[in-house]
Amino acid sequence: MxxxxxxxxxxxxxxxxxxxxxxxxxxxxxxxxxxxxxxxxxxxxxxxxxxxxxxxxxxxxxxxxxxxxxxxxxxxxxxxxxxxxxxxxxxxxxxxxxxxxxxxxxxxxxxxxxxxxxxxxxxxxxxxxxxxxxxxxxxxxxxxxxxxxxxxxxxxxxxxxxxxxxxxxxxxxxxxxxxxxxxxxxxxxxxxxxxxxxxxxxxxxxxxxPESPRWLAAQGRLKEASHSIARSYGIKEIDESSDRFVQAEVSEIANQIELERRLQGGWIDCFKPRNKTLYRTLLGMALQSFQQLTGANYFFYYGATIFLSVGIEDSFVTQIILGAVNFFCTFGGLYVMERYGRRLPLIYGGIWQSAWLFVFAAAGTAKDPTTNSGIGKLMIVSACMFILGYAMTWAPGVWILIGETFPTKTRAKQGALATASNWLWNFLIAFFTPFIVSGIGFKYGFVFAACNLAGAVVVFFFLYESSDLSLESVDNMYNDPACKPWTSRTWAPVGYTSRYDLVEQTKAAQARKPFASGAIEEKHIEDVGDGSEVGSSVQTGVGSDGKQNGAAKDVKDAV
Structure with a gap:
């Protein structure tokens, strides 16, 4: 059940x-x-x-x-x-x-x-x-x-x-x-x-x-994919109506897989300027790089050593404080990214993080924290405030964007390139931090402060607001010459009068309660069978005119 x-x-x-x-x-x-x-x-x-x-x-x-x-x-x-x-x-x-x-x-x-x-x-x-x-x-x-x-x-x-x-x-x-x-x-x-x-x-x-139903369907094991989906929905005994519902979802997955096979591009396609593919490849790599250049791993990898050097006798406890702030603030980050979109949290997060890193570096540079307990405490507070901002903005935000910025044809490869840039900068920061710190000490914080500001600038001038949009609509937005990154928050797909209209219609669609008794209603099974996702006009791209303009229609037309 x-x-x-x-x-x-x-x-x-x-x-x-x-x-x-x-x-x-x-x-x-x-x-x-x-x-x-x-x-x-x-x-x-x-x-x-x-x-x-x-x-x-x-x-x-x-x-x-x-x-x-x-x-x-x-x-x-x-x-x-x-x-x-x-x-x-x-x-x-x-x-x-x-x-x-x-x-x-x-x-x-x-x-x-x-x-x-x-x-x-x-x-x-x-x-x-x-x-x-x-x-x-x-x-x-x-x-x-x-x-x-x-x-x-x-x-x-x-x-x-x-x-x-x-x-x-x-x-x-x-x-x-x-x-x-x-x-x-x-x-x-x-x-x-x-x-x-x-x-x-x-x-x-x-x-x-259960195994991934998408992978099972890709292997032609559609019956096993059906059981995997049923388990996720808590359907133990598949009757006539629920079987039609599950099979409709399996068919949609199979159709999407076939479409992706036809559209799949090679690595070279990630660097073609057509349809702003190169633009988005470089943007994804830049965002992942700046996530590392925020300076978060400076504290996670070398935090105990850092706070030992500022005169804190029990640096282990200080690390726990930083870790707790990071963990609990991540819950807030999930809300922030859903409530305020993608651009604003990253812009304000970059400014916030830069400000506290500047305080951290300035305090450690102005006076010797090993002989001034007040300076040491200020540096701990500024580090915690930095982690607070990072956990609520750049930590979850970049990973969300990697999943929704790229076109279907090259999404997997562009995502791999972006993630690889993250790990590359992770290595560079981890390896070179001891060298840099031995040379400039706490002035290293100024470097990260500048990088945070640069990241905020990149987001303002190049990142489009993708919240509340289907993946197909995101692709259309990036290719709309009339839409600019700083105006993208109000952009809406064809069929909607505004982004607000999109959100309100989505809420109205989601307000339906077809399973109040635990039974699957015929009309919703038919909706799924038509290639739409139950209760979500955002995912299917159903416009205010009642026409499909999203992935479901593309799958049907291509397959």
Whole structure:
């Protein structure tokens, strides 16, 4: 039986569980990202892997900039390679089994790190291997969630991946706080070893979840796709009416897959200026790059070291504060991006983040924070305020835009290019931060402040407002010569008098309650059979004139 109904559609418990279980992939990434900052300052880890003038005195031990940079950043190189391979693996063997294999690779990387005794290169290689898995999971998990979750809650369930990343970072900080006083290598090996739990949970749990109906349909396994959809909607026993409903959705998926096969373009098509394809490729890569250049990972990777250098004795606690702000503010980010669109949150977020980074850098530059407790506290507050803005704007916003900015023909490849640019800058920041900090200290914050302002400027002049629009309408908007990025908030597709008219008609369509008794009504089955999605004129592109102008009509015409 369904757990509840959204816009009149049944939602089964399996839909909720598949989002939570698959999001463990994001948790794995967050945990592996968060743990290294605290591990780098643990006494036994420094004695084993840092350079010590007196091997028996930890105060004489320090990591060189090259060593610290490689230990931290090789994870990012692995994720870059893994992200490019992840979609290929998931297409070849299925979403679920791809995740299981990737979890096994992650465990191998953890084992390599745990087996390290005095060779820091082994720790770095272990993180590289784990990074391969993390990158592949970053491609497979959101894809699986988007393809399997019911349409009515797809956005929310897919966003749990980003939420679990922040949760993983917070949990890593908390565990490191609890293990830091353990004797010898137990302090850091416990933190790393606990990381084996999360891939085991994902591997075991995903076995009980349905495979992506879209992947099954692509393999010609339409009957299995039907059962997968039925489980997501909480339909245990398929009767005549529900069978027609499920089969209609399977047919729509199959038609869309056939259309994509006909339209699919190569890598070179991503760089053709026609239909603003090159424009959007460069825009996506720029947005992902600026997400890294906000400076968030400056705090996540080196936060404990940063706050140790400002005179904070218990930098572990400070990291937990940052992690908690990041995690809880992500909930607000989901609301902000839905309520205020895409452009305004990114513009104001960039300005907000720049302002607090300027405070952080100016305070650390003006006075020595190790001798002035007030300056140290101001820097902590400014860092928290920066994370607050980032978690509510640029953290979730860029990932949402990557899914809705590109045309169907090259969407997957443009998304891969954009994500690859994210991981590339992730590596560059992780590797070069020790060098830069050793040269300019807290003035590094001014660099990130400038990048945040530059990101806001790019959004203002180049990003179109895509909220409330179907993917087909977004494509039309980018190709409308009369529409400019700064006027795109009021643009509406053909058939609507205004964007407000679009939103109001969508609300009216969503207000229908066809499943009040849990039964599927014939008129809604017919709607689905016609290629429209129940209760959503935004997705189908049904205009105020009652005509289809969206993806459903395109599928029917092409197929």
């Amino acid at each position: 369904p757990l509840f109904y959204v816009r009149g559609m049944p939602i089964g418990g399996t839909a909720i569980m598949l989002a939570l279980v698959a999001s463990m992939g994001g948790f794995i990434f967050g945990y592996d990202t968060g743990q290294i900052s605290d591990i780098l300052i643990m006494n036994d880890f420094k004695l084993r892997f840092a350079t010590c003038t007196n091997p028996s005195d930890v105060s004489t031990c320090a990591f060189s900039t090259v060593r610290a940079g490689l230990i931290v950043s090789l994870l990012s190189i692995g994720t870059l390679a893994g992200a490019l391979m992840g979609a290929i693996i998931a297409d070849r063997i299925g979403r679920r089994y791809a995740m299981i294999i990737e979890c096994a690779v992650f465990c191998i990387g953890v084992a390599v790190q745990l087996a390290s005794f005095h060779v820091w290169q082994q720790v770095a290689v272990g993180r590289f291997i784990s990074g391969l898995a993390v990158g592949a999971l970053s491609a497979a998990v959101p894809m699986y969630q988007a393809e399997t979750a019911p349409t009515q809650i797809r956005g929310t369930l897919t966003a749990t991946y980003q939420l679990f990343i922040t949760f993983g970072i917070l949990v890593a900080y908390c565990i490191a706080l609890g293990t830091r006083d353990l004797p010898g290598a137990q302090s850091w090996r416990t933190v790393i070893g606990i990381g084996l739990i999360w891939p085991c949970m994902l591997s075991f749990g995903i076995l009980f979840m």
